[in-house]
Amino acid sequence: MAKTLGPVAALLLGVFFLVTGSGLQNTLLPLRGAFEGFSAVSLGVLGSSYYLGFVAGCLIVPRLVRRTGHIRAFAVLTSSAVAAMLVHPLWIEPAVWFVLRAVTGFCFAGLYLVIESWLNDRATNQTRGFVMSAYVIVDYAALTAGQMMITLSPVRGFELFAVAAILFSLATLPVAMTGSGQPAPIETARIRLLRLTRAAPVGVVGCFVVGLTNGSLWSLGPIFGIGRGLTADGAATFMSAAVVAGAIAQWPVGFLSDRMDRRRILAWIVAGAMLAGLVLGSLPLGLWGLSGLALIYGALALPAYSLAAAHAYDRTSPSEAVETAAGLLLAYGVGSVLGPSVASVGMLHWGPGALFYFTAISHLMLFAFVQWRMVWKKEVPPTAKAAETVACSPTGMVPTPEAPSLAPDPEAIIQAEVQTATADSTGEEPASPPVAQDPVLAPQDGRSDGA
Numbered sequence: 510m511a512k513t514l515g516p517v518a519a520l521l522l523g524v525f526f527l528v529t530g531s532g533l534q535n536t537l538l539p540l541r542g543a544f545e546g547f548s549a550v551s552l553g554v555l556g557s558s559y560y561l562g563f564v565a566g567c568l569i570v571p572r573l574v575r576r577t578g579h580i581r582a583f584a585v586l587t588s589s590a591v592a593a594m595l596v597h598p599l600w601i602e603p604a605v606w607f608v609l610r611a612v613t614g615f616c617f618a619g620l621y622l623v624i625e626s627w628l629n630d631r632a633t634n635q636t637r638g639f640v641m642s643a644y645v646i647v648d649y650a651a652l653t654a655g656q657m658m659i660t661l662s663p664v665r666g667f668e669l670f671a672v673a674a675i676l677f678s679l680a681t682l683p684v685a686m687t688g689s690g691q692p693a694p695i696e697t698a699r700i701r702l703l704r705l706t707r708a709a710p711v712g713v714v715g716c717f718v719v720g721l722t723n724g725s726l727w728s729l730g731p732i733f734g735i736g737r738g739l740t741a742d743g744a745a746t747f748m749s750a751a752v753v754a755g756a757i758a759q760w761p762v763g764f765l766s767d768r769m770d771r772r773r774i775l776a777w778i779v780a781g782a783m784l785a786g787l788v789l790g791s792l793p794l795g796l797w798g799l800s801g802l803a804l805i806y807g808a809l810a811l812p813a814y815s816l817a818a819a820h821a822y823d824r825t826s827p828s829e830a831v832e833t834a835a836g837l838l839l840a841y842g843v844g845s846v847l848g849p850s851v852a853s854v855g856m857l858h859w860g861p862g863a864l865f866y867f868t869a870i871s872h873l874m875l876f877a878f879v880q881w882r883m884v885w886k887k888e889v890p891p892t893a894k895a896a897e898t899v900a901c902s903p904t905g906m907v908p909t910p911e912a913p914s915l916a917p918d919p920e921a922i923i924q925a926e927v928q929t930a931t932a933d934s935t936g937e938e939p940a941s942p943p944v945a946q947d948p949v950l951a952p953q954d955g956r957s958d959g960a
Contacts, residue, residue: 517628519687521644523680524624525651527587530676531617532655533669534594540664541597542606551603555610556728560846562611566618567839568700574623574831580685583623587681590616594674598667621838626830629822641815642763649756649811653749705825705836711772711882712821716837718875719814720844721851722782722868726751726810728849729856729864734799736861743796750803755811762812771820775813776879779872782810786869790862810868813875814841 542555574582593612596605628640655676662668706713730751734744766774785806789799818837825833848867855863 517640519683520624520627521647522683523583524644524647526676526683527620527680528648528651529655529658530594530673530680532652533658533673533676534613534655536656536659537664537669537673538597538606538610540659542603544665545601547603555603555606556849557846558607558610559614560724560842562614562616563618563842564614564839564846565611566615567622567835567842569615570619570622571700571831571835573619574626579623579627583620583684584681586616586619586623587677590620591674591677594670594677598670618838618842622831622834625818625838626834629830629834630827636767639763639767641819642759642812645812645815646756646759649752649759653752653756656745656749700832700835700839702836702839705821705833709821709824711775711879712817712824712837713840714878715775715817715820715875716814717840717844718779718871719817720841720846721848721871722810723814723848724845725848725852725864725868729852732856733861733864736856737793737799739796739799746796747799747803750800751807751811754804754807758808758812759815762816766816766819770883771816771823772879772883775816775820776876776883778809778816779813779876779879782806782813783869783872783876785809786865786872790865790869806865810872 538555542551547555570582570586573585577585590613593609593616596609624644628644655673658672659669661672702713730748731744734747739747762774762778785802789802789806792798792802794802821833821837822830848871852864852867855867859866
């Protein structure tokens with residue numbers, strides 16, 4: 510474990526500070542907005558503004574990383590997030606907060622892009638599931654810690670804004686001072702989503718569906734709890750149960766995914782999450798019943814992003830880590846924008862249970878897609894598989910040997926002539942020249958083969 514996580518320990522510490530501040534900010538802003546008299550529509554737009562900025566960051570930040578490198582880009586984006594955080598209590602207007610939330614979403618898209626591309630640059634196909642699981646565990650633990658910090662001071666004061674800004678600032682220190690080298694400069698800043706989808710369709714579609722489901726859970730989960738008769742504290746307990754279970758489940762899921770086809774593990778857990786969602790949406794349970802089901806749902810649904818992302822990194826080159834991260838985060842961000850909107854319409858017409866009916870339908874579609882891809886891959890003829898060009902990291906596939914030249918070798922011709930002349934004088938048969946063998950693809954790592 511120490512050997513695997515040692516090169517990224519400083520980065521994970523920075524993630525903890527960063528996400529703790531984000532968890533505090535995400536809880537503080539709606540509460541402070543409600544205290545200041547913001548309407549329900551304004552609070553909803555506040556959440557959408559974040560994800561709009563998030564999508565924009567996925568499109569633009571790769572150019573910043575290419576120009577400045579990972580460490581400088583991390584510092585620039587963190588400083589911008591600090592500035593945006595401190596402007597909130599100084600200028601309390603809905604329109605201003607919309608812009609500030611978009612700026613924050615832009616910054617965090619870039620920060621997640623830097624973090625995930627850096628992590629995968631230091632991981633191999635044999636350790637990627639473990640590394641991504643550790644990252645998600647740190648992310649969820651920090652998110653929970655940040656949410657609990659809301660009790661440290663009244664939301665109407667300046668203190669909590671300052672605490673969140675301090676946490677953002679602290680995130681820069683371990684990253685800037687790390688002795689582990691940053692990834693090599695990227696060659697291109699383009700986001701070729703179609704190309705990424707062709708290389709790893711399960712990864713891209715998986716991240717999009719996880720955005721649909723998890724974005725809906727984060728935005729509407731508390732409303733579901735209150736709609737089922739829970740108090741505000743009960744709704745918080747319900748959400749915390751899902752987050753804690755999701756964090757704990759990362760370890761076994763990551764362990765298995767490093768030893769099996771990640772798509773198979775992904776199909777299993779989303780099938781389980783679909784069933785848990787149907788039960789959650791259907792049964793009129795109390796606090797403990799809902800919290801128990803939230804444990805099961807969180808353990809199955811929340812690890813899906815790390816699985817889908819790890820599969821995509823398996824199928825692309827390490828030099829394209831930033832491009833891959835940007836594409837996956839873009840898919841996740843688009844899903845996070847669409848999911849809460851669709852689920853909220855369902856809840857308006859069919860009650861709070863429609864939230865988990867929506868997640869169940871989304872998980873069913875992802876399960877069907879993964880199964881189709883796995884079956885389709887098995888049906889590809891061997892000749893087609895040999896001719897297919899696969900982009901993956903060096904640990905996922907042994908390089909194809911170079912094909913020998915078919916042109917005649919002058920030295921071989923001279924040597925053959927000498928042998929012929931010797932044979933004529935001695936009466937022996939000349940030795941036959943060696944026959945060049947056709948190149949063949951070396952076997953792939955069976956754990957994550959397939960698009």
